[in-house]
Amino acid sequence: RFRDQRYTVVEGDTLEAIFKRKQLSINELYEIIEADEPYLELDVLQPGDQLIFRIEREDNRLEALSRIVDPSKTVTYQYNNDDFIYQEELTPTDKIAEVTRGQIDGSFYVSASSSGLTDNGVMTITQLLKSSLNFRRDLRAGDHFQVIMERETVEGKTIGKDRLLAARVLSRGKEFGAYLHSDGSYYNAQGESLVPALLRYPTKKKYRISSHFNPRRVHPVTGRVKPHNGVDFAMPTGTPILSTGHGRVTRVASHRYAGKYIDIDEFGPYSTRFLHLSKILVKKGQQVERGQVIALSGNTGRSTGPHLHYELHI
Numbered sequence: 001r002f003r004d005q006r007y008t009v010v011e012g013d014t015l016e017a018i019f020k021r022k023q024l025s026i027n028e029l030y031e032i033i034e035a036d037e038p039y040l041e042l043d044v045l046q047p048g049d050q051l052i053f054r055i056e057r058e059d060n061r062l063e064a065l066s067r068i069v070d071p072s073k074t075v076t077y078q079y080n081n082d083d084f085i086y087q088e089e090l091t092p093t094d095k096i097a098e099v100t101r102g103q104i105d106g107s108f109y110v111s112a113s114s115s116g117l118t119d120n121g122v123m124t125i126t127q128l129l130k131s132s133l134n135f136r137r138d139l140r141a142g143d144h145f146q147v148i149m150e151r152e153t154v155e156g157k158t159i160g161k162d163r164l165l166a167a168r169v170l171s172r173g174k175e176f177g178a179y180l181h182s183d184g185s186y187y188n189a190q191g192e193s194l195v196p197a198l199l200r201y202p203t204k205k206k207y208r209i210s211s212h213f214n215p216r217r218v219h220p221v222t223g224r225v226k227p228h229n230g231v232d233f234a235m236p237t238g239t240p241i242l243s244t245g246h247g248r249v250t251r252v253a254s255h256r257y258a259g260k261y262i263d264i265d266e267f268g269p270y271s272t273r274f275l276h277l278s279k280i281l282v283k284k285g286q287q288v289e290r291g292q293v294i295a296l297s298g299n300t301g302r303s304t305g306p307h308l309h310y311e312l313h314i
């Protein structure tokens, strides 16, 4: 009854273009984009991404669309009663600790990269130790560093989520360390936290919460049950939005329903997401400080009034 078609995303592809080429209904696409709003897993496609279309032979109706997010995670939008339901399939991962040692020869970035550390690893270490160690001024040729990174794999393939477990820089007889605790945060050898707690609110002033986190919310516009994976704060359009932690901007995008939005990967266990913005003031890849103005709030996408939708993920 169904045929499965695998599709590999190429440069410049959009879901809309792929649907058109496959002569699939654009309404089905919008239903799927709507089902994806709480997750935004389909919003940014990269060349090489794998999609699987399950299509009914008889009438070319889409039964399901899957995206292989990484070797450990596949998301599926499954047709059900004139709607598409989001499902996740997770494969257990193996975690391997990798030790890297090196000596300073040139900048920390150059030395650490040439000993095999990823940009993300270098950036995390620099952020964590910068309050006690001035990487540009204090390091000398011959200083040492030791790093343990955790790499998550499925059948030997990395899923692209490397995590710093520990780092130690030995500079002129002094030791600077950062260690990941089971609470997901980093501490030095004296047990002092290296990651300041996130701001409680992403705004300078505190605004009224107009909608709470709710996994079974009935959507105010569509009447369908759909998870609300964040908190809505009612505020006038143009209100400055603050980064709640130190982190790196991982996505700047615009979505039919979520509007203009930003994702930030925080140093430490969290990531944050901001939807329905009117203006975005940061770029993808940029590092942001806690309290930095990153955007102006708005009412973009499908929204019942000016507000900020704020998500905090662990």
Ligand SMILES: [Zn+2]
Binding pocket: 211, 228, 230, 231, 232, 308, 309, 310
């Ligand atoms: Zn919301």
